Amino acid sequence: MKDRMQGRARATLIAPVAAILSFAAVLALAHQCARPARAATLSGQDDFVDYDSPLELLLSPDGARLYVLCQQSEEVRVLDASTFAVIASIAVGRVPRGIALSSSGDRLYVTNSWDDTLSVIDTRKLAVIATWPVGFEPSGVVAEGAGMRVYVANRISNDIAVLDAATGTDLKRLLAGRGASYLALSLDGSRIYATHIFPNPPPLRTGMENRTPPESEITVIDTARAVVVNRILLHAIAGVFHVALSPDGRLGVVAELHPKNLVPLAHLEHGGAFADTLTLFGADVGPPVEIPLDELERYASQPFGVAIAPDKSRIYVTSGGSEIVTVIDVPRMLRFVRARPHAQPVSFATDLAASANYVVTRIPVGRNPRGLLLTPDGRRLFVANRLDDTISVIDTRANRVASTIKLAGPTQISALRRGEQTFYTARYSFQGQIGCSSCHIDSTFDGLEWDLEPDGFGRDIVDNRLIEDIKGTEPYKWNGSNPNIPTECGPRTEMYFWRSQTYDDRTLTDLTLYIRSLPSRPNRWRLRGGELTPAQARGLAIFTRTVDKFSKPIPEGNRCSFCHSGPKGTSQKSFDVGTRKPTDNSGLLDTPQLSNIALTAPYLHDGSARTLEEIWTIYNPSDKHGRTNDLTKDELNDLIEYLRTR
């Protein structure tokens, strides 16, 4: 926070005094180090650009104020809802992600995903009055109607924290889906619906977990008892975002990704990578129904925000990759669903003709639209365009953008910003179907295994890897065939993913810059000061040992710390660790970096190990993946405790 305030001070104290400028530059440098997605640009001209990156929107109960959660400037911007003049900017914690109002409107809650805290803002004073610790990477937040509890979805903890609204006491944690992220409260306050962005681990061990459809859920919480009472299963879904409920409580809708990762990624012309869909649930539809947003040549890539009109006539969905808002006619949609009676959950995800039955229009908006907000009368729809610092105001009767609010961020577009825009847009792929962030959700990963074309159909199934902190970990790809990011992300991506050659040199350079700039998020298992717990210290000793428990020397190439060497845990070389499958072209695999390895299950090149434990308990029978078979169970646990600190 100090860094951010210093940054802001720099922005407002520019004066023609060289000394002051120098001082400001130093402060800004410090500021830069404290944030994600910041790096010096190639030219050096784009440093210290403070974008706002609006992510989510809220309206005060009286409709007078518009609260804009600005992720990159790490603040809540308070606007007059009529004139859009700035009333205040309230600094919050690092990388805020979720925002919610208490039912009375006197408290505003903001999750700070990198600080693992919740900022509590007094909306009369427009000031942070408390900061409460929550779980790992807090994301979505809601305050229940009775005002007794606040619920926070913790993305890394995979749970939902239940907080006492008066004291912030963390009362309990409810098991959520993996990557718990977004929450919505039913209008009557009796239920909370929670979604998650990574698929749940397969419950059964079959040996083919990496080739089974992903499963996700909508977690349903009874607010009276604060317990999970139901989980609405989302079959073949990985990546579930916002959820909305109709005022009458009879219709719920979630925005989601339906990956087609079990077939070779070679048929983009047939919509073969993802379906961008909604799942409808509730009494209006009976068993859940999955409906596509896509239509041939009109894709709705990366659906994120969703809202239902107060009169239930329309559903609005933002698509961050396609940069549109899709407008759905609810009565027509329900007719479509009811014309297809179903006793079990059903999916129409692959029917590219379906959406013509209920999509009214697709409204172009700004870059990477995310959160959206309907006014109580349903006449205006606000859309946060994260990557161009604007808010689109849509006239819902005309279904067009009536005006665009420019936030206070800088007008120039840095190379880093252009790279980020390239990363999140779907405009470069064939028919605008997918973008980098379709698989690297929020610049991370998706927890899925894919069958890519260059290796041959059905060959070399590969787990999608986290792309944070990858600078200095080249080569890339599991077989180490790509020596650098431009090769990884340039022609190869265009040919095998986009099916379109559209990057010019500057676009690729900017994209490379952005990817190389992605920092590693804070490690949640590492103690402050770098100290290790006793278990972690024992694990480190195992990681670095040179003799086994029988006092036999461990060959250098069979020590953990040999292949996983260096600050990022990779020697940047390939080894055969005995995990080759009959469908793999080679047993030689690039050594993956260990940065935040605890977050990135499943493991091994093809995702066959569901957990870190399985790497050694199942997939290392001959000690080729390090000498580990002499370890007792508690020693293996110690090793894993250490790895979680990397």
Next chain:
Amino acid sequence: MMKGRAKAAFWIAMSTSLVAWAMVARAAAPRRAPGARAGSAAVQASSPRMPRYRFENFTTANGLPNNHVFAVLVDGDRIWAGTEDGLALYENGAWKVYNTQDGLAHRAVLSLALDKNTGDVWAGTMGGLSRISGGRIETFTQLNSGLSNDVVYGISVEGDNVWVATAAGGCRLNTRTGEWTLYNERDTPMAEIWTYTVSATSTKVYYGVWGSGVLEYDQKTGRWDKYDDPDGENEMVLFKDQGLIHEIVTSVSYVDNILWAATYFGDSRYDGRYWHNFLVKDSGLPSNFTNYIKGVDANRGWFCTDKGLAYYDGVNWAVYRPSLKDGKPEMTVRDAAGHVTPVAVSTAPAHNYVLGIDFQGDDIWVATAKGLSHGIYQR
């Protein structure tokens, strides 16, 4: 030696999922409990008032997946039964069964625990530990997690921690951080690692170990202590009320700062300073062979034996079972003076071989080797 043979015999029985059967034959032999004196009509009129129940029994005939019920858990209006062929949930008058195809770690469910805070149910099985949360099952095994062993005999939930008793030591899962901590012969005074039962609170955690007495973990200091049978491995009780009654501990229950401990050779109560032992010969216990014990509070407890279910109110005893002689429903009351009085009843638990109990208000639910019983309190 004796202990070793007993352990080996029992392990074989468990590993083939025939533990209940093995003991049923023994329980079926009609034997009068030593030390009990026959009552009379005159005594019955002045016998202590002990709780009476009307038992409704569930078997495969009315929805249970299997009659071997190893554990029972009350969760409000819902009843969970851990059986040899799945985890059964009784709700709104119907049974729903979870099994391996649903993600359950193993079909044989040996132990159950409820996280009262979150409503999650934890099931210990012959093949791992499962968490049932809002209908979703998450399974932990020795291969995919830090769980020390897949044979999970006991579970206890304390705050965010799940304490587990396995065939290879105890362990603790911190559900917030995902960290597993293992407890075995390397870091505790555990002479054997066959932990059979665990009872955890915010102050103390007790493990019952097959052949290694009771281990006590102090949550504040992180130190372990150990309670053994003062006469060692002798099956005779040479030091009555001077310590744990036997090393083969099958069940512990820590409530109101009182430890209740069951063994196959009698039971014990420990208040932190004094021990009291319960044997058939000088209590109302129907058998020294006790599978499960559950304290109600500091003074009252339930004893699940191979010859019926017993309740102790601090002074008097009541036993509920089908008669060992003719199988007819039977209830007896033993007063402080040792007078045993029969009480006329028309129902009894499903079987003498009792493996578990839980409370639902004034009612009780009883796990037996031949069905699950609902004891409906009679006012």
